[in-house]
């Protein structure tokens with residue numbers, strides 16, 4: 282860990298906080314605390330210098346204007362790039378995902394330089410916006426069967442090198458041309474899924490915590506978690522399945538023993 286206390290840094294919630302994405306940071310702190318970890322949430326607004334002693338940096342979604350303001354401020358600040366190079370963990374949703382890539386488009390500008398932390402480019406979509414429930418099969422290395430979320434974006438993201446977070450079962454994800462959502466590397470988890478993503482998929486929060494160097498986690502007892510998170514997850518997955526496909530097949534995958542979902 283960067284210091285003796287586990288620290289989650291919520292990056293610019295004044296600009297990047299659509300659909301309750303700031304909740305991802307709260308969930309990380311909560312699930313660490315439940316395991317006896319001394320954890321702290323540090324909220325940094327866009328007028329402040331970014332805290333460079335975080336273990337996880339959380340970026341949410343945003344409309345085009347705030348997204349442009351956020352990338353300008355983050356470039357000037359320089360800390361996110363530094364901590365990424367040092368291997369600290371980053372969770373980036375939607376606009377946050379686009380910002381950490383090589384470039385993205387807004388409704389006014391075709392090619393806004395991103396921070397260049399991950400090799401993805403986002404172009405303006407020519408088809409309708411991607412709006413609605415998003416359901417993905419998670420990358421097998423995560424040991425989670427399904428990821429549930431909600432997407433609302435115009436940008437279309439192409440991965441130039443590396444792997445997505447998941448394969449899209451329902452919805453669009455990165456772009457219409459393929460069935461990928463997000464990006465996964467040793468220290469980046471990115472996705473188009475709001476929800477917030479970690480509220481709908483607490484097992485992903487745990488995988489992220491497990492990636493933090495030096496963080497010792499006691500196992501989480503079921504009674505500490507409550508059944509709300511599981512119910513929310515099931516309800517959203519069932520909702521998607523109401524439109525198309527077999528509920529039974531998906532529910533079986535959701536509850537399969539090796540899925541490690543909680």
Ligand SMILES: NC(=O)CC[C@H](N)C(=O)O
Pocket residue numbers: 299341342343344345348374375376377433434435436437
């Ligand atoms: N929900 C979002 O974060 C939207 C991201 C970006 N402004 C787009 O429309 O593609």
